[in-house]
Amino acid sequence: MASSLTKDPASTPGTGKTFFGHPLGLATLFLTEMWERFSYYGMRALLVYYLVSGGADAATGSQGGGLAMTAATATAIYSVYLSLVYLMAMPGGWFGDRVWGARKTVAIAGAVIMLGHVSLAVPGQAMFFVGLVLVAVGSGLLKANISTMVGHLYEGPEDPRRDGGFTLFYIGINVGAFVAPFVIGTIGKEFNWHLGFALAAVGMGLGLLQFLLFSRHLSPKSSEVPNPLSAEERTAVLVKVAVAVVIAAVFYGGVVALGMFTLNWALVPLTLAGLLIPVAVLVRIKRDKDLTRTEQSKMNGYIWFFVAAALFWMIYDQGGSTLSLFADDKTGGIGGFVPSATWYQSLNPLFVMALAPVFAWLWLWLARRNQEPNTIVKFSIGLFLVGVSFFVFMLPIAMTGDGSKASPLWLVAIYMIQTIGELCLSPVGLSVTTKMAPQKYASQMMGVWFLAVTAGDCVTGLLSLAGVDLNGTGIIALEAGMAAAIGVGIYLSRKRVQALMGDVH
CATH class of the missing domain: 1.20.1250.20 (MFS general substrate transporter like domains)
Structure with a gap:
C-alpha cells in the first residue's frame, strides 16, 4: 500500500x-x-x-x-x-x-x-x-x-x-x-x-x-x-457501532432473562458469522462494477485459492486442538521420558526455522533451471500434504484403540508434513493475494486472505458444536481425503486456473 x-x-x-x-x-x-x-x-x-x-x-x-x-x-x-x-x-x-x-x-x-x-x-x-x-x-x-x-x-x-x-x-x-x-x-x-x-x-x-x-x-x-475519517464518517461509524451494541445487549439480555442462555448462544452466531463474512466480502468485491474484466477474471481465479486455503487451515489449525488432545491422552514417551504435551506446539516453529531457508534456496535453484513450480502447483502440493498428514494421523489413532500409547515420533512426523505443506502454501498465498488484488481493493485483500483462516477454523468449530468426534477415524479420513483430492483437482485444473489469473504466475 x-x-x-x-x-x-x-x-x-x-x-x-x-x-x-x-x-x-x-x-x-x-x-x-x-x-x-x-x-x-x-x-x-x-x-x-x-x-x-x-x-x-x-x-x-x-x-x-x-x-x-x-x-x-x-x-x-x-x-x-x-x-x-x-x-x-x-x-x-x-x-x-x-x-x-x-x-x-x-x-x-x-x-x-x-x-x-x-x-x-x-x-x-x-x-x-x-x-x-x-x-x-x-x-x-x-x-x-x-x-x-x-x-x-x-x-x-x-x-x-x-x-x-x-x-x-x-x-x-x-x-x-x-x-x-x-x-x-x-x-x-x-x-x-x-x-x-x-x-x-x-x-x-x-x-x-x-x-x-x-x-x-x-x-x-x-x-x-x-x-x-472525516467528522461525518466518524459520526456514522459511532452510530452504527452503538446500534449494533444495543441490539446485541437487548437480544442477549432477553435470552438470559428467559433462562435460555447456554454457551452455544455465543459460539454458534460467532461461528456462522466467521463463515458468512468471508463469503459476503468476496461477493461484494466480485459484484463491484468498477472492476475491469481482467480484475473480475483474477477474482474468479483467486476464489480457487481462497477455498483451498480455507480447507488447508481447517486441518492445519487442529494442531492446537485435535492433535493436542491426542498428544496429552494417547502419546507416550521415548526411553522413559514423557515430555509435556504442550511441547509439541514448538515443533511447527522449529520446522519453519529449519526448513524455510531450504525452501527459499530450492525455489531459487529450480528457477535458475526454469523448473520452479508455479503458484498453482505449489498450492496444490501444500493442500495435498496437509491431507497426507491426516492420513498419517490415522495410524497412531488405530494403534491406540486398545488403550496403548503411541510414540511421540508420529506427532513429530505429522507436524513436519504439515509445516512442509505450510511452506508451500502460506508464503505463496500472501504473494498471490497481492498480485491478484483489484487496484481498488489492494490494501483490503490481505485482510481477505486472513479470512480464509477464519472460514477454515469456523468449519472446525461447527463440526465440534454439532458433536462430531474430531479424533474419530471417520472424520479424520474424510478431512484427509478432501484435502488430498482437492489438491490433486487443483493440479489437474491448473491450466483453467492459470487462464483466469491472466499475467500472474
Missing part, C-alpha cells in the same frame, strides 16, 4: 547504528512481535488443556482446576477464538489506516493483549472469556499493523534490504512461538494454569515496554493516519 513507502535512511539518524545492517527500528518491531508471539503461542498451548481440565475428556492424572468442558466444546471454543483473531485483522487494518495510525494502534493492541492475559490469569469462567475476547481483539489490531510498520522502514518495494528485513522479522515470530510452549506451556499445564497465563501477560508487557521505550527508532510514517 502507498503508506508503506518512506525515505528513511538505513540507520538511526545521528547514531550510525543498524540491526544486522537494517534500520534500527527493525529491532524494536522484531522484539515486539517476538514477545507478542511468545504470549500468544504460550497461551494457545494451554487453551484446550485448561478447558477440558477436571472434566471427563481430560487425560488421566492431569492437573485439575480447569473448566471441565468436553473435548468437543473445547475444540469449538479454540476454533472460534482463532477465527476471531484473523477476523479482527481487517478492522485492525482499518483502525491503523483511518483512526490511530499504525504506531498508536500497535501500542493500544499490546495493552489490550496484556490485559487479556491478565484476565485469563484470574480464576473464573467469566474472566476467562473476557480474556479470550481481549486477546483476540488485540491480536487482530496488532497483526494488521506491525508488518506495515516494517515496510515503513525501507525506501519502497524496490529497496534491496526489504526482503531481508521481513525475513528477520519472520524469525522473531518463530523464536517467540518456539520458546513459549516450553516456558508458559510447561509451567501452566504442569504446575498452575493461571501462573502460565500470567507469564503470557508478562511476555506481552515486556514487548509493549520496549516498543514504547524505543519507538523513536521507527519511521515517522508509522505515526501518520494515511486516510483519516
Whole structure:
C-alpha cells in the first residue's frame, strides 16, 4: 500500500547504528512481535488443556482446576477464538489506516493483549472469556499493523534490504512461538494454569515496554493516519457501532432473562458469522462494477485459492486442538521420558526455522533451471500434504484403540508434513493475494486472505458444536481425503486456473 513507502535512511539518524545492517527500528518491531508471539503461542498451548481440565475428556492424572468442558466444546471454543483473531485483522487494518495510525494502534493492541492475559490469569469462567475476547481483539489490531510498520522502514518495494528485513522479522515470530510452549506451556499445564497465563501477560508487557521505550527508532510514517475519517464518517461509524451494541445487549439480555442462555448462544452466531463474512466480502468485491474484466477474471481465479486455503487451515489449525488432545491422552514417551504435551506446539516453529531457508534456496535453484513450480502447483502440493498428514494421523489413532500409547515420533512426523505443506502454501498465498488484488481493493485483500483462516477454523468449530468426534477415524479420513483430492483437482485444473489469473504466475 502507498503508506508503506518512506525515505528513511538505513540507520538511526545521528547514531550510525543498524540491526544486522537494517534500520534500527527493525529491532524494536522484531522484539515486539517476538514477545507478542511468545504470549500468544504460550497461551494457545494451554487453551484446550485448561478447558477440558477436571472434566471427563481430560487425560488421566492431569492437573485439575480447569473448566471441565468436553473435548468437543473445547475444540469449538479454540476454533472460534482463532477465527476471531484473523477476523479482527481487517478492522485492525482499518483502525491503523483511518483512526490511530499504525504506531498508536500497535501500542493500544499490546495493552489490550496484556490485559487479556491478565484476565485469563484470574480464576473464573467469566474472566476467562473476557480474556479470550481481549486477546483476540488485540491480536487482530496488532497483526494488521506491525508488518506495515516494517515496510515503513525501507525506501519502497524496490529497496534491496526489504526482503531481508521481513525475513528477520519472520524469525522473531518463530523464536517467540518456539520458546513459549516450553516456558508458559510447561509451567501452566504442569504446575498452575493461571501462573502460565500470567507469564503470557508478562511476555506481552515486556514487548509493549520496549516498543514504547524505543519507538523513536521507527519511521515517522508509522505515526501518520494515511486516510483519516472525516467528522461525518466518524459520526456514522459511532452510530452504527452503538446500534449494533444495543441490539446485541437487548437480544442477549432477553435470552438470559428467559433462562435460555447456554454457551452455544455465543459460539454458534460467532461461528456462522466467521463463515458468512468471508463469503459476503468476496461477493461484494466480485459484484463491484468498477472492476475491469481482467480484475473480475483474477477474482474468479483467486476464489480457487481462497477455498483451498480455507480447507488447508481447517486441518492445519487442529494442531492446537485435535492433535493436542491426542498428544496429552494417547502419546507416550521415548526411553522413559514423557515430555509435556504442550511441547509439541514448538515443533511447527522449529520446522519453519529449519526448513524455510531450504525452501527459499530450492525455489531459487529450480528457477535458475526454469523448473520452479508455479503458484498453482505449489498450492496444490501444500493442500495435498496437509491431507497426507491426516492420513498419517490415522495410524497412531488405530494403534491406540486398545488403550496403548503411541510414540511421540508420529506427532513429530505429522507436524513436519504439515509445516512442509505450510511452506508451500502460506508464503505463496500472501504473494498471490497481492498480485491478484483489484487496484481498488489492494490494501483490503490481505485482510481477505486472513479470512480464509477464519472460514477454515469456523468449519472446525461447527463440526465440534454439532458433536462430531474430531479424533474419530471417520472424520479424520474424510478431512484427509478432501484435502488430498482437492489438491490433486487443483493440479489437474491448473491450466483453467492459470487462464483466469491472466499475467500472474
